Amino acid sequence: MSSLLGIFLYLFLLLSSISAKNREYKWRVEYMHWCPDGVDGVVISINGQFPGPTIRAIVDDTIFVHLTNNLPTEGLVIHWHGISQIGTPWADGAALISQCPINPGETFLYKFKVDKAGTYFYHGHYGMQRSAGLYGSLIVEVPKDEKEAFHYDEEFNLLLSDWWHKSSHDQQIDLSSKPFRWIGEPQTLLMNGRGQFNCSLAAQFSKLPITQCKLRGDEQYAPQIFKAHPNKTYRLRVASTTALASLNLAIEGHKMMVVEADGNYIQPFFVENMDIYSGESYSILFKTDQDPSNNYLISISVRGREPKTPQGLTILNYIPNFASKIPNSPPPLAPLWNDYNYSKAFSNKIFGLMGLSPKPPTRQNRRILLLNTQNRIEGYIRWSINNISLVFPTTPYLGSIKHGINNAFDTKSPPNTFSKNYNIMKPPPNPNSTYGNRVYMLKFNTTIDIVLQNANALGENVSEIHPWHLHGHNFWVLGYGDGKFDHKKDVEKFNLKNPPLRNTVVIFPYGWTAIRFVANNPGVWAFHCHIEPHLHLGMGVVFAEGVHLVKNMPNEALNCGLTRKMFVKDKH
């Protein structure tokens, strides 16, 4: 049945590629006063919108975004999270990896193909501009005459984020300060850019002295209501672009069937609520099969960090009830923030959809172990991977590697693993951690295993969740484990049968996560913790593969550093 569906899909894909469209957008990026949670603030907006406009395209369409930077003094890029950028690695939008930041006043053309249906998003990838609100949804549909692997009647889209009252510009300065100043927990969780700080949609159920929101509905912070007909099946597309928060999503009274992860089909499974980490996206199906005379609360709650942020809430409004009808059930109860077994159980339910999800190569050509530690370097707090804390060069790697510029970054190989004696259960002994910008050079078309090893952070008995995101690729999640990765025992337990394809995966406290991918996409690709302050503090690595095969790289992407100098004549 499912392989038959596969053949149909293939035929549809073939047909759809004939009718593929160019979709062209002109975007103007600027700061804008906005009130995402009822408190006056500033966001980075696109064409006066926050969040940015939703792009809806169909598989094999080509997207053209003419992006004009109207920020007064800052550079700008946009990363198209989950898009593989096959043949267009310079359009990946990772500052100083795939391109130079776009200068204020200048326009850069992102041109890329969306080659796989799914729920994606886009966001700033320079400094901490994602935290400033530079994000939006990117949804790629199957062709009109084609069916998904699951049925639904209508769909909703939900982009999750977290919000601070301190500007991300100031947060960035704080994080780079000596002594270190941590940004703290977000003030508000946002759903499609909307949250409530000074009131609650569920005050009557709360023990806290908070008032019920009295909203007209046209406020910038009024929730976006999901209006649903009874007895239908809805697809909820959900993606998280939080700067920090790991979340748990639930719809009061409604079971959810998870069917898509990061734009990949997964084996459907039912849950009462689900975890979603920054950088991840899912589709879930739910039936509006509850008492139709009521409305229901949809909630997001913080996981993995002691929550100081109220639940984010919006309303599932059964038509024809008034949207303002207060739900008569309390918001969903979130699992305990530190119930990691609960979270692990969710992650371990995710498998590739047999027949539709490709299987991994059975053997890897190279296995890289990446130890995640928090360190002090010259008195600054940093995150390090195998003792190297990533700082970006001034020349984009893609340009310097493609053009053979030698002095653009440290060309020594970064460590393939870490010391066997390293005690992951204790605060790091703070050995020789350094700043660095080395690159993992991957042999083209080889199969790479990465084992992310978590450890104790600087504080005693502290190990955090980190969602790692890979650019330019999907990877198979081969397994999760507790404690230190064991090259023999743990490898034997790798799931090579039906591992899910993802672009983002989490490591749990004191645990490891193993992934596999094929280095078959010419370009330079970031692999990093998607918690924005962690990336800012060095928590990432860089992979390069088949860069000699990259063609038609626009000069506009190389308007800085040594690549610029390359083009400059001696005198004029």
Added chain:
Amino acid sequence: MSSLLGIFLYLFLLLSSISAKNREYKWRVEYMHWCPDGVDGVVISINGQFPGPTIRAIVDDTIFVHLTNNLPTEGLVIHWHGISQIGTPWADGAALISQCPINPGETFLYKFKVDKAGTYFYHGHYGMQRSAGLYGSLIVEVPKDEKEAFHYDEEFNLLLSDWWHKSSHDQQIDLSSKPFRWIGEPQTLLMNGRGQFNCSLAAQFSKLPITQCKLRGDEQYAPQIFKAHPNKTYRLRVASTTALASLNLAIEGHKMMVVEADGNYIQPFFVENMDIYSGESYSILFKTDQDPSNNYLISISVRGREPKTPQGLTILNYIPNFASKIPNSPPPLAPLWNDYNYSKAFSNKIFGLMGLSPKPPTRQNRRILLLNTQNRIEGYIRWSINNISLVFPTTPYLGSIKHGINNAFDTKSPPNTFSKNYNIMKPPPNPNSTYGNRVYMLKFNTTIDIVLQNANALGENVSEIHPWHLHGHNFWVLGYGDGKFDHKKDVEKFNLKNPPLRNTVVIFPYGWTAIRFVANNPGVWAFHCHIEPHLHLGMGVVFAEGVHLVKNMPNEALNCGLTRKMFVKDKH
């Protein structure tokens, strides 16, 4: 006597040029938490210092500043205020006029000669980075074996600024918002980067409920004490880099003799207190001839805007008194903030020093009238000059003009004057004011008169003080007048006998100011209101002269916009 001195000076200059030095500096610019007034804040620092390091050089030295931009996402330049940059117009440090902003992580070399002794300063000239604290002193001394035109025993240096608790990054967003959000008055006035917000050095004399500062002296906001021996003559070098405030400076009980203005000798005159506008510098002499058993307060007070900011204070400490000995006289009483006649009287006392100050050409070749108005453009509040509100192109003018790039800016001539019927006493009728980036092309080596015409701002009965600063030149101040400039009557009253040379001059409410300069410095030069929010809102014009004569412009200055593309090969 003075002409003899002139001959001596000439001989000394000849000698000194033989012994001219190269002075080399490596500067790292970054954000830093700092506490300029007792409240935690953030400054842009140079090598961890705020204000930036003082440069002390001798006439004809060459300054090399290797400036590394360590701001995370913002471009950067530094303008060397008062330095003519003869032969090095690309080192003037005006973003998108003389060069491209320096990218984060990159280093740019400013190399220029200091060809005239005097009191100068430097500051950021991109976005509102000057407001963020990017400034410092630049002092050029006469050669060791040479004497100034006046005698003194020792000297002090005083750099004045104003400080807000809201970051300049946020201020900049506010100013560009619709509806407009004005930044308001500064919280604190700073002397050498130090002020007191929550306490006062003169609380015992104040009617306000403010407490006396209890300081150890090592606080970041502790005043820098001026320690002086009794019965000596001191030179106080003072410069103002305020973002907004016009100031009045006084030393309790001490008369001041003003001897230098913007690096030019002036006819000495005595005052009890003196006005200093943003962009100006002076040297004054004072004698420590008061009761040596006391200390004395030095004050700065806001002028021209209803003051909501307390006086800035520090202490003139007569040795061997303790610095902590509280002065027994109150701080100097400032003139009424809106006593413009008092201010005009001060400005009208400033004349060139006969024999040492060069005289202007007797005739101008071109006279340009510049009407200053506040306007609404597309709902945004802007400042306009002859109905054009300056916005910068993405390619520096110096590069696009030098290389004949046509489409870098609007090449139409900007208006040489404004409508004869314009009523300067009423709010602007808001006619055809537009954004623009045109350039006044000045014929090389011609004599240019500029008449700045002030007018009513958007509010009824509001006309503000604007200190205008010219890059690349000193100019003669030919006169000030009230009301609308009269081409006949007012020209007849121009002072061609002993006008002072300046680089900054003020226009008074509803008045005009006339200046003259010779367009003999090949380059492109900004002429603008030195109030940073006003420049940000378009209050400036651009002059170009003899650009074809500019040589050896480094490519590094042209790393953006169309000049970059010029150097780029078609494919590679």
